Amino acid sequence: MEYEVRLEIFEGPLDLLLHLIHKNEVDIFDIPITTITDQYLAYLDMMKALNINVAGDFLVMASTLIHIKSKMLLPGLNDGDEEDPRDEITRPLLEYMRLKEMAGELSEREILGKDVFIRQDVSWHQAEIDAEGARIDVNLFQLIDAFRRIMDQNQPGAELTFKHQQWSVKEKSQVIIGILKEKREILFEEIFSENRTVSEFIVTFLALLELVHIGLVKLFQSSHSNDIRLVADFDEKEDTDNTISMNL
Amino acid sequence: MEKPLKLIIEALLFTSSKPLSPQEIHRSLPESPLSDIKAALTGLQEEYDAMQRSFCLKEVAEGYQIRTKSGYAPYVLRMLKRSPARLSRAALETLAIIAYKQPIIRQEIERFRGVDVGGILRTLLEKDLIRIMGRKPLPGRPLIYGTTKSFLEVFDLKDLESLPKLKEMKDFGPDGEGSVNIPEENTQLEMFGEKENRPVPARQETPFSGNGEGPEA
Numbered sequence: 001m002e003y004e005v006r007l008e009i010f011e012g013p014l015d016l017l018l019h020l021i022h023k024n025e026v027d028i029f030d031i032p033i034t035t036i037t038d039q040y041l042a043y044l045d046m047m048k049a050l051n052i053n054v055a056g057d058f059l060v061m062a063s064t065l066i067h068i069k070s071k072m073l074l075p076g077l078n079d080g081d082e083e084d085p086r087d088e089i090t091r092p093l094l095e096y097m098r099l100k101e102m103a104g105e106l107s108e109r110e111i112l113g114k115d116v117f118i119r120q121d122v123s124w125h126q127a128e129i130d131a132e133g134a135r136i137d138v139n140l141f142q143l144i145d146a147f148r149r150i151m152d153q154n155q156p157g158a159e160l161t162f163k164h165q166q167w168s169v170k171e172k173s174q175v176i177i178g179i180l181k182e183k184r185e186i187l188f189e190e191i192f193s194e195n196r197t198v199s200e201f202i203v204t205f206l207a208l209l210e211l212v213h214i215g216l217v218k219l220f221q222s223s224h225s226n227d228i229r230l231v232a233d234f235d236e237k238e239d240t241d242n243t244i245s246m247n248l
Numbered sequence: 249m250e251k252p253l254k255l256i257i258e259a260l261l262f263t264s265s266k267p268l269s270p271q272e273i274h275r276s277l278p279e280s281p282l283s284d285i286k287a288a289l290t291g292l293q294e295e296y297d298a299m300q301r302s303f304c305l306k307e308v309a310e311g312y313q314i315r316t317k318s319g320y321a322p323y324v325l326r327m328l329k330r331s332p333a334r335l336s337r338a339a340l341e342t343l344a345i346i347a348y349k350q351p352i353i354r355q356e357i358e359r360f361r362g363v364d365v366g367g368i369l370r371t372l373l374e375k376d377l378i379r380i381m382g383r384k385p386l387p388g389r390p391l392i393y394g395t396t397k398s399f400l401e402v403f404d405l406k407d408l409e410s411l412p413k414l415k416e417m418k419d420f421g422p423d424g425e426g427s428v429n430i431p432e433e434n435t436q437l438e439m440f441g442e443k444e445n446r447p448v449p450a451r452q453e454t455p456f457s458g459n460g461e462g463p464e465a
Contacts, residue, residue, distance in 0.1 A: 011337075011338055011361070011362075011363060012361060012362040012363035013362050014361070014362040015362070055363070057362060057363055057364075061362075092359075092360075092362065095360055096360065096361070096362065098414065099341055099344060099345055099360050099361065100341065101414055102341075102344035102345065102347070102348050102414060103337070103340045103341045103343075103344040105344070105411070105412040105414070106340060106343065106344050106347065106403055107340055108412075109403045109404045109405070109412075110318050110404045111332075111402060111403060111404065112315070112401055112402045112403075112404065113332055113402070114321060114332040115318040115321055116306075116315045116316050116317065116318055116321075116404070117315065117316045117320070117321070117324045118265065118313060118314065118315050118316075119262075119265065119314070120328075139376065139379070140380075141373060141374060
């Protein structure tokens with residue numbers, strides 16, 4: 001026996017199946033199920049022999065193949081009217097091929113940062129215009145990252161707590177709005193500066209999310225730094241208390 | 249003295265790091281009608297093309313942006329001291345499904361790829377290429393995914409409608425001649441117009457990058 005070990009890494013069962021179909025140069029609409037199943041199982045054996053963990057997905061496909069193979073052996077099923085048992089894998093394979101084509105189309109584009117470029121941000125005088133100028137909206141992930149940073153930095157220490165304090169999202173919203181009424185614009189960190197306990201951190205964060213949701217606060221991040229800014233999105237005369245109690 | 253509209257717009261485009269839509273330009277220049285602004289943009293585009301510079305005015309992400317033409321990447325990257333960030337094949341395939349099939353839930357993506365995509369979705373979210381559009385009223389209220397504006401920017405797309413059209417299923421030949429793999433030769437040149445000097449994409453990894461301002465830059 002001679003072995004030719006050429007390890008190819010397959011993402012998943014469909015990837016492997018497609019490889020076998022190409023290697024055998026067979027028609028995807030007329031898959032020789034016995035050949036393909038045997039080769040598929042041989043590949044799984046090889047993976048096992050090499051101590052590569054065979055993912056469950058591969059085993060499911062193996063049982064599907066064997067199931068199809070046994071159906072094909074039954075007499076009377078290939079008379080034409082019946083659905084071809086192989087459709088069970090042909091259809092997902094066709095979709096998978098289509099997906100590879102889609103990925104191919106995307107990778108063929110003129111990709112920004114790889115094929116084509118835009119002008120870089122002018123960073124040397126950015127600091128001055130920063131307070132006013134270039135601001136981008138913050139997405140939820142950046143916000144959660146920032147919150148995680150705050151939690152890490154301000155791990156409440158060995159402070160003794162005698163009284164269990166309850167914070168409501170509503171109260172914390174009013175605190176945030178109170179600060180914003182005075183300053184109009186503050187740093188994300190600032191709203192946590194008075195916070196002592198983990199639950200207080202969390203309630204403050206939830207309050208901020210609510211305020212953004214009901215449209216009293218806008219969040220921005222300047223394009224080059226990590227600082228997230230809270231900006232008041234109401235005018236001086238607006239009855240913010242009323243808006244909060246109506247919504248929270 | 250009043251400057252010509254075309255040159256004012258050129259100044260705005262030159263300064264902006266994001267694509268500018270005619271509407272956004274109009275907001276800065278309320279006295280100029282939208283139609284004049286659009287005409288000026290087309291005019292600029294033609295002028296740049298005629299000049300045969302290294303840059304052009306591209307319509308991406310529903311706006312206009314001055315970008316280098318392809319073929320200058322090695323020099324620019326050397327100056328930036330940066331290698332292009334790469335998107336794994338798995339990530340690219342996942343992104344492709346989302347782009348073409350959005351809005352789509354994770355379960356459907358996994359049915360296409362035949363493997364778990366949880367980790368990849370996270371990466372794509374972090375790179376701001378996909379976003380969560382909401383939840384589907386199904387058991388478990390699964391999240392619905394779609395692409396972002398910066399996806400359009402990165403992949404040089406005017407809007408989602410301008411995603412390259414896919415061939416019909418029946419075109420796939422038995423011998424793989426319908427080119428189901430990422431083509432090794434640029435067999436589909438005519439679909440895209442100019443692509444000179446384009447390096448052939450690697451099979452395993454497909455380079456990709458944000459515009460260099462992302463959190464990872």
